Amino acid sequence: MERYKDIIDEFDAFVEALEQPQPQDIRINTIQSSVQEVRDRYGDLLIDRDVDDRFFIFDGEPGKTVGHWRGAYYVQEATSGLPPLVLQPDNGERVLDMCAAPGSKTSQMAAMMNNTGEIVANDVSGKRTRGLLSNLYRTGCVNTTVTERDGRNIPEDTQFDKILVDAPCTGEGNAREQEQLRDGVDPADARDLAGLQADLLEKALRLCKPDGEIVYSTCTFAPEENEMVVDTVLEDASLLPIDMPCPASDGITAWQGTELSSSLQRTKRVYPHQLDAGGIFIARLTPDH
Numbered sequence: 216m217e218r219y220k221d222i223i224d225e226f227d228a229f230v231e232a233l234e235q236p237q238p239q240d241i242r243i244n245t246i247q248s249s250v251q252e253v254r255d256r257y258g259d260l261l262i263d264r265d266v267d268d269r270f271f272i273f274d275g276e277p278g279k280t281v282g283h284w285r286g287a288y289y290v291q292e293a294t295s296g297l298p299p300l301v302l303q304p305d306n307g308e309r310v311l312d313m314c315a316a317p318g319s320k321t322s323q324m325a326a327m328m329n330n331t332g333e334i335v336a337n338d339v340s341g342k343r344t345r346g347l348l349s350n351l352y353r354t355g356c357v358n359t360t361v362t363e364r365d366g367r368n369i370p371e372d373t374q375f376d377k378i379l380v381d382a383p384c385t386g387e388g389n390a391r392e393q394e395q396l397r398d399g400v401d402p403a404d405a406r407d408l409a410g411l412q413a414d415l416l417e418k419a420l421r422l423c424k425p426d427g428e429i430v431y432s433t434c435t436f437a438p439e440e441n442e443m444v445v446d447t448v449l450e451d452a453s454l455l456p457i458d459m460p461c462p463a464s465d466g467i468t469a470w471q472g473t474e475l476s477s478s479l480q481r482t483k484r485v486y487p488h489q490l491d492a493g494g495i496f497i498a499r500l501t502p503d504h
């Protein structure tokens with residue numbers, strides 16, 4: 216991670232946080248349950264997460280309870296909940312989740328929409344799509360259709376109010392749980408993914424209604440997959456401000472001698488020393504067409 220020394224505030228605290236075990240979080244699934252019901256059943260094990268009133272640290276084994284099994288709550292880390300909280304899908308809207316499996320954010324959005332409107336949850340991977348289907352069934356999401364195709368090939372004879380592009384990435388934000396990521400990934404791997412990530416984001420711009428919104432997110436710290444990808448589409452899109460529900464840093468506007476758009480300051484980075492969880496990058500855009 217040394218290559219991020221100049222862009223990550225309080226770098227020593229960041230490195231120290233990567234060595235700490237990560238708390239396990241749950242999101243109460245208000246489609247199948249209520250905050251009160253889950254509190255009544257598991258209250259002794261729950262510690263408030265400040266990001267949203269549905270998220271809690273679960274001081275135990277959240278995947279081994281009947282509450283998990285019947286979809287009263289979903290095991291989802293707090294940082295993973297941030298992109299939907301920024302996108303704010305609303306009742307009755309048409310939403311595309313372009314890279315959806317295994318469905319943490321899809322099921323969160325279905326609950327935010329009170330199971331109304333329509334979500335198209337797409338993923339390229341057949342194996343992961345099966346997990347997505349099972350999670351959507353378990354959590355009672357009835358406003359969601361699952362499609363299995365390359366996001367770059369989604370037909371363009373339809374448009375959406377809101378689109379989430381939770382892009383495939385090198386995953387450095389998972390370094391607390393995956394020791395092999397603690398030193399950071401090979402920058403060449405990050406550069407290799409950037410083309411696909413930019414293609415998916417460009418596709419989302421074409422599928423978005425003129426007054427619609429897109430959230431682009433990754434769980435990595437690599438600027439090649441974050442600000443540099445978003446920078447490539449800014450001729451066709453504008454960045455919108457983000458009101459983060461937790462401590463965060465602004466996006467960077469230059470990297471290794473390359474100047475980027477100053478508007479990238481509007482993007483957000485969340486590090487494990489700011490929110491005691493994994494890391495994430497979030498950009499909120501609207502198309503200029």
Ligand SMILES: C[S@@+](CC[C@H](N)C(=O)[O-])C[C@H]1O[C@@H](n2cnc3c(N)ncnc32)[C@H](O)[C@@H]1O
Nearest residue numbers: 314315316317318319320339340365366381383
């Ligand atoms: C970060 S994961 C998504 C996690 C998911 N949004 C969630 O919250 O549970 C990225 C996903 O992108 C999918 N993916 C990779 N390439 C893709 C493509 N070209 N089109 C659509 N999905 C793709 C992967 O199969 C993977 O499931």
